[in-house]
Amino acid sequence: MPDRRSLPPMGAIEFAIDKAFRHCFFALGLVIGWAMLLLPLVALAWYVAFRSGLPDVKALSPAAMGVLGLLGLCVLLACFSMGVNWNRRILLDERPTLLGRWRLDGVVWRYIAGVLLLVVVLAIYVGVGFGILTAAVPALAIKLGGAAKPAMIALTVLLGLSGLFTVYRLASWLPGLATGDGAYGLGTAWRVTSKNRFAFLSFTFWLLFTLAIMGGLGAGAFFAQQSLPQPWVKPVAFAVIGALVWLALLVIHSVPAALYRAFCGVEFGGSEP
Numbered sequence: 001m002p003d004r005r006s007l008p009p010m011g012a013i014e015f016a017i018d019k020a021f022r023h024c025f026f027a028l029g030l031v032i033g034w035a036m037l038l039l040p041l042v043a044l045a046w047y048v049a050f051r052s053g054l055p056d057v058k059a060l061s062p063a064a065m066g067v068l069g070l071l072g073l074c075v076l077l078a079c080f081s082m083g084v085n086w087n088r089r090i091l092l093d094e095r096p097t098l099l100g101r102w103r104l105d106g107v108v109w110r111y112i113a114g115v116l117l118l119v120v121v122l123a124i125y126v127g128v129g130f131g132i133l134t135a136a137v138p139a140l141a142i143k144l145g146g147a148a149k150p151a152m153i154a155l156t157v158l159l160g161l162s163g164l165f166t167v168y169r170l171a172s173w174l175p176g177l178a179t180g181d182g183a184y185g186l187g188t189a190w191r192v193t194s195k196n197r198f199a200f201l202s203f204t205f206w207l208l209f210t211l212a213i214m215g216g217l218g219a220g221a222f223f224a225q226q227s228l229p230q231p232w233v234k235p236v237a238f239a240v241i242g243a244l245v246w247l248a249l250l251v252i253h254s255v256p257a258a259l260y261r262a263f264c265g266v267e268f269g270g271s272e273p
Contacts, residue, residue, distance in 0.1 A: 011262065012261070087179060092179055107180060108178075118170050225271060
């Protein structure tokens with residue numbers, strides 16, 4: 001594999017949007033499947049914690065805390081499992097078997113490890129940025145005076161951009177884990193994604209632009225149901241808002257796959273992988 005590749009920002013965004021629209025019902029099926037599997041645990045959580053109304057968090061019984069913690073863990077595992085199936089669907093055009101919709105195999109656990117690494121790296125960047133703004137500014141104010149705060153803010157912005165680029169580069173590795181692409185390991189992902197700062201900025205702009213359009217359409221639907229008196233407008237408006245939120249989430253979740261597709265050397269020519 002070459003030392004590095006160039007990211008096509010518009011091609012990556014088009015891929016994410018296309019897959020969000022093309023496979024939105026597949027993703028909905030994954031969610032419904034996991035919801036059905038977890039329904040008994042949800043009912044148990046309601047019985048031990050919510051049957052008498054919203055509880056005081058500080059006064060939860062040990063049983064309620066245990067059930068809610070187990071439910072939270074299961075929901076988190078479900079999200080990782082669906083993430084693997086989503087990546088395999090949009091990249092490999094793979095339809096999971098009936099039991100495969102609830103997969104928790106080694107691929108999922110490797111994917112979880114990759115996500116945890118990404119979270120740790122992001123937390124380090126956030127912690128350093130917070131430390132600069134809360135500790136470095138007062139310390140340097142003694143020597144630099146009023147120039148300390150803008151200087152540290154500028155440094156924090158640069159650190160934030162570095163964190164954004166790092167997240168993109170590491171995120172391109174996650175679909176490789178999900179699809180079992182051993183050739184696109186962490187070292188390869190880090191190497192081939194280098195020197196793409198301006199491409200990452202352009203990609204971020206088009207991603208935010210896409211989400212802003214969806215947000216604008218959702219806002220239009222919300223204000224329409226407030227201003228129009230017809231009874232059918234409200235359910236239609238909220239259905240549109242729900243669909244837009246769902247598609248926006250799928251676009252965001254397709255970003256790592258779009259980056260992986262670009263950097264692993266697959267062309268963006270066709271609508272299907």
